[in-house]
Amino acid sequence: MGNYLNIFIEVAYLIGIILFVDGLKKMSNPKTARIGNLIGALGMAIGILVILFVPLESGDNNYIWILLALLIGGVIGYIASVRVALTAMPEMVSLFNGLGGGCSMFIGLIELFKVFSGQVVSGPLQVTTGLFAIFVGAITLTGSLVAWGKLSGKLRDKLRLPVPQLINLVLLIACIVFGVMFIRDHQLNSLLIFLVLAMVYGFTFVTPIGGGDMPVVISLLNSFSGIAAAISGLLYNNRFIVVGGILVGASGIILTALMCRAMNRSLINVLIGGFGSSSAIEGLEGDQTIREVNYSDLAIQLKYAGKVIVVPGYGLAAAQAQHACYELEKQLESDGVQFYYGIHPVAGRMPGHMNVLLAEAQVPYDKLLDMEPANEQFPTTDVVLVIGANDVVNPAAKDSPGCPIYGMPILEVDKAKTVVILKRSMSAGYAGVSNPLFFKENTRMMFGDAKDSLAKIKTEIAGM
Incomplete structure (x- = not known):
C-alpha cells in the first residue's frame, strides 16, 4: 500500500508541476491569461490536497489544524479578492508577497528550532539552508510591508535613512556573522539575533527606494517570495514546492530585468535609489504659462x-x-x-x-x-x-x-x-x-x- 501511495503522490506532484508551467506560459499572453491563471490555481490545489496524503513523520494527527488553516486562509483570500479595488491591486500583491516570505521564514525557524532542541541532527548544509530560508523570507516579509505602506500612502515615500547603503552593508555582514555562529554552536541567541537583523535588513533594504521604482521593487520582492518558497521545499525535500518556487523566482527575476531595461537603469541603480527624490528641472525658467481647455x-x-x-x-x-x-x-x-x-x-x-x-x-x-x-x-x-x-x-x-x-x-x-x-x-x-x-x-x-x-x-x- 505504501508503494502505491508514494506513486500516487509523485504522479500528482508531476501533474501539478505541468499545470504550473502551462499556466505560466498562458499568462504571458493577454488573450489566454485568464485561463492560464485558472490552470495555475488548479495545479496549486492539487499540490495542497496531495500533501494531505503524505504520511506524518511524528504520527500525530494534525489534520484538524490543517483543515482549519485551509478554511481560514481560503475565506480571507476570497474576501480579499472580491473586495480589493483595482487601484489597490499593487498593495495587495505586495502584501501577498510578504505573506509568502513570512511563511518561508517560519518554516526555516521551525526546522532550526528542532536542531536547537536536539530533536534532529542536521549537518551544516541543512542548517545553512534553514538560515537562508529565514533570511530571504524575512527580507521579503518586512520589505513587502514597507512597499505596501508606501503604495497605500500609510508610509511616507520621502522617509529616508542616513547613509542607507552603509546601514545595509553593516546589517548584511552582521547577518552573516550570526548565521555562521549558529551553524557552529546551535545557540538560540544567535538564531534570534539573526532573525531580528534579517527583518530589519528587509526594512532598510526597501525604505530608501523611491516611489518611481516601486514597480521594479514589487517584481523583485515577488521573485524573493518564490526563492524563499523554493528553499522551504528543499528543507522538506518536496519537489512540488521547489519547482513552484523556482518558477515564481525565475519569472520575477526576468520581469525585474525587463522593467529595469524599460527604465534604462541597472538593478543596482534601482536598489541604491534615485527615483522618488524631488528635483528642479532644467529649462523651467522660461515660459511657465498653463493653458487650460474646456x-x-x-x-x-x-x-x-x-x-x-x-x-x-x-x-x-x-x-x-x-x-x-x-x-x-x-x-x-x-x-x-x-x-x-x-x-x-x-x-x-x-x-x-x-x-x-x-x-x-x-x-x-x-x-x-x-x-x-x-x-x-x-x-x-x-x-x-x-x-x-x-x-x-x-x-x-x-x-x-x-x-x-x-x-x-x-x-x-x-x-x-x-x-x-x-x-x-x-x-x-x-x-x-x-x-x-x-x-x-x-x-x-x-x-x-x-x-x-x-x-x-x-x-x-x-x-x-
Whole structure:
C-alpha cells in the first residue's frame, strides 16, 4: 500500500508541476491569461490536497489544524479578492508577497528550532539552508510591508535613512556573522539575533527606494517570495514546492530585468535609489504659462481628429476612469476616429497595471500600443489624452541630465499636434519630479476627476 501511495503522490506532484508551467506560459499572453491563471490555481490545489496524503513523520494527527488553516486562509483570500479595488491591486500583491516570505521564514525557524532542541541532527548544509530560508523570507516579509505602506500612502515615500547603503552593508555582514555562529554552536541567541537583523535588513533594504521604482521593487520582492518558497521545499525535500518556487523566482527575476531595461537603469541603480527624490528641472525658467481647455473645445478636437491616443497612468486607476475611457473610444470610433492606447512598461504601481485596468473595461488588446510603436505614432496623432500619467511622459527624462529620471525612455507625447493632460492638480508624479510638458505650447490642461471629465466630453460629442 505504501508503494502505491508514494506513486500516487509523485504522479500528482508531476501533474501539478505541468499545470504550473502551462499556466505560466498562458499568462504571458493577454488573450489566454485568464485561463492560464485558472490552470495555475488548479495545479496549486492539487499540490495542497496531495500533501494531505503524505504520511506524518511524528504520527500525530494534525489534520484538524490543517483543515482549519485551509478554511481560514481560503475565506480571507476570497474576501480579499472580491473586495480589493483595482487601484489597490499593487498593495495587495505586495502584501501577498510578504505573506509568502513570512511563511518561508517560519518554516526555516521551525526546522532550526528542532536542531536547537536536539530533536534532529542536521549537518551544516541543512542548517545553512534553514538560515537562508529565514533570511530571504524575512527580507521579503518586512520589505513587502514597507512597499505596501508606501503604495497605500500609510508610509511616507520621502522617509529616508542616513547613509542607507552603509546601514545595509553593516546589517548584511552582521547577518552573516550570526548565521555562521549558529551553524557552529546551535545557540538560540544567535538564531534570534539573526532573525531580528534579517527583518530589519528587509526594512532598510526597501525604505530608501523611491516611489518611481516601486514597480521594479514589487517584481523583485515577488521573485524573493518564490526563492524563499523554493528553499522551504528543499528543507522538506518536496519537489512540488521547489519547482513552484523556482518558477515564481525565475519569472520575477526576468520581469525585474525587463522593467529595469524599460527604465534604462541597472538593478543596482534601482536598489541604491534615485527615483522618488524631488528635483528642479532644467529649462523651467522660461515660459511657465498653463493653458487650460474646456469640455466643448476638446470635444470638437476629438470628434474631428484623425487619430487619438490615450496614455493612461495611476490617475486613471485612482479615478476608476477606464470604463469611461472605453465608452469615449467606442463613440469616437463610430465617427471614424482611430483610437489607441500608449502603454509604458512602468506606468502605474506594478508591472502590467494599465493592461489589467483596460482589460477589465473590455478594451481590445490590439488597441494597446507598447512604448516603441506608440512613439512611432505620436508625430501623426492629432490629440493625445494623458490621463493621470506623469513620469512616463516627462520630457526631462531626455532633456535634463541632472534629473533623477534622466535616461529613462518615455512616451514622447510632445511630438503630437495637441496634448491634453487630465489631472486633479499640478502636483508632481510619483517620482517627485516636475514636468516641463505642462508648459509646452501644444499642451492643454484639464483639471478635475478624470472619470467625470471623460463623461462630460462624451456628452458634448454626442450633442454635436
